[in-house]
Amino acid sequence: MASVTRITPNxxxxxxxxELDGWNDGGPGAHFKVFVPAADDGTVMRTYTVRAFDRTEGRLTIDFGLHADGPMTKWxxxxxVGDRFAVAGEARPGYAPSDGARWCVLFADHCALPAVASVLESLPSGMEAIVFxxxxxxxxxTELKSAAEVSAAWPVESGRPCAELVAAAGNVVLPDGPGDVWIGCEAGAMRDIRRxxxxxxGLPRAALHSxxxxxxxxxxxxxxxxxxxEG
Incomplete structure (x- = not known):
């Protein structure tokens, strides 16, 4: 590792x-496998988001959420600096706005924050992004950078994880015209928001990314x- 930085408390x-020559980063919000050494001399594998990839310099940035006490969080x-770990040979494709989309509404929990930040950085000027x-x-x-016009809300977890996110979805008003909804969070909450x-x-199914x-x-x-x- 070239650097390790605590961006926020978690x-x-x-x-x-x-060895990242030719590595496929999958685009904004893409995910891939990370392999780190375990305490028992084995290996732990989990899925993470490509926060950024500088192909010229061969530098891969990953944001690790400290949201549990599992082996990856402990690591x-x-x-x-100097610790070693491995990644899969390529990342799975991320998100790109639908053709003609004028806006995007994103619902995420702490685990999906790196994906949200990556997606927002890829949006063009003239788009509207509403973020929860x-x-x-x-x-x-954290600061969210984008050429798009961004409005962001940061509800703090209270009670069941993602309950505040589901509540926000229940009150949201989608902008006029064509646009997308992107959801990344706990499985049950994702389904609640999706439904x-x-x-x-009444969002068209093709405009939903969850x-x-x-x-x-x-x-x-x-x-x-x-x-x-579930449909």
């Missing part, structure tokens, strides 16, 4: 260099869970 940024808390990020600590709110957006708000970043009481939940199994 977010650690790691910048790594290494990230003690990570230091539920954080575990108000101090975890509301498709049913009550993914579970984790699932309550489930270790290493599938990164293929988009909620589409």
């Amino acid at each position: 977010l650690v940024r790691v910048v790594a260099t290494g 990230a808390r003690s990570a230091a 990020v539920e954080v575990t600590d108000a101090a975890d709110a 509301h957006v498709l049913g009550e708000l 993914r579970a970043y984790w699932k309550q009481d489930v270790e290493n939940h599938s990164d293929h869970d988009t909620g589409s199994d």
Whole structure:
């Protein structure tokens, strides 16, 4: 690792260099596998977001959320310059606005904050972005950079994880014209928001982009869970 920085109380940024020639970063909001050494001399694998990738310098940036006491969180808390880890050969594709989209509404919890930041940085000027990020600590709110016009709310977790995010979705008013909704959070909450957006708000299915970043009481939940199994 080239650098390790505590961005917020619950977010650690790691910048790594290494054998990254030709590595496919998958675009904004893409995710990939990270492999770190475990205490028992084994390896732990989890899925993370590509926060940034500088192809010219071969520098990969990953933001690790310190949201649990699992093996990856323990590793990230003690990570230091010079530590080594591995990544998958390429990242899975991320998000790009639908053709003709004039706005994007994003719902995310702390785990999906790196994806939100990456997506916003990719949006063009002239777009409107409405962002809701539920954080575990108000101090975890970060600056969001974008050429788009961004309005952001940072509800703090209270009670069930992502309950504040589901409540925000229930009160949101989508802008006029064509646009997208992007959801990244706990699996059950993602489905609640997804059902509301498709049913009550009437968003076309093709304009909805959703993914579970984790699932309550489930270790290493599938990164293929988009909620589409429920319609």
